[in-house]
Amino acid sequence: MTVGKQTDKVFIPDSIFFVLTEIYGLDQGIRNMSLAQSRKDKNVREYIRKVDSVNFVRACGIVAKYGWIDEKCVRGKYADVESVKSSLYAIFLHNPQELRNDSIRRLLIAEVKKSNLSPEAYLLFLDKYFVVCEKKTVLNSSFKVWLDKPFVKKRG
Numbered sequence: 001m002t003v004g005k006q007t008d009k010v011f012i013p014d015s016i017f018f019v020l021t022e023i024y025g026l027d028q029g030i031r032n033m034s035l036a037q038s039r040k041d042k043n044v045r046e047y048i049r050k051v052d053s054v055n056f057v058r059a060c061g062i063v064a065k066y067g068w069i070d071e072k073c074v075r076g077k078y079a080d081v082e083s084v085k086s087s088l089y090a091i092f093l094h095n096p097q098e099l100r101n102d103s104i105r106r107l108l109i110a111e112v113k114k115s116n117l118s119p120e121a122y123l124l125f126l127d128k129y130f131v132v133c134e135k136k137t138v139l140n141s142s143f144k145v146w147l148d149k150p151f152v153k154k155r156g
């Protein structure tokens with residue numbers, strides 16, 4: 001019996017699906033309703049940033065070794081597991097500041113070129129970076145609501 005999942009490009013062991021579930025659980029767990037009241041607390045925000053940072057490093061390691069893992073490459077017993085299908089999306093959306101790093105952008109672009117990550121998903125990550133870090137939107141995504149109007153600033 002073979003353990004794990006063979007995609008077109010690389011064998012993904014079951015343990016990676018477990019790690020994705022663990023990452024997703026941490027990511028969503030710290031954002032649950034019980035923390036909603038405490039998010040204005042500096043210590044809670046710092047804790048969330050630390051968990052996000054650890055999750056991000058782990059997620060990047062997975063993407064570098066196995067490629068982007070989402071519903072396209074997950075079949076069988078993991079096909080309907082939200083935490084496996086959504087983990088990487090959640091982690092990259094919760095760490096937009098990391099897109100300042102050229103190696104992270106190159107990693108994601110390589111996954112787009114291999115058709116593992118959709119261009120739309122990459123552009124959404126990128127637009128969230130611009131909204132959070134540059135205070136502007138380049139794609140007019142839903143993240144623009146976090147900005148003051150006008151959402152897209154005119155040049156010069």
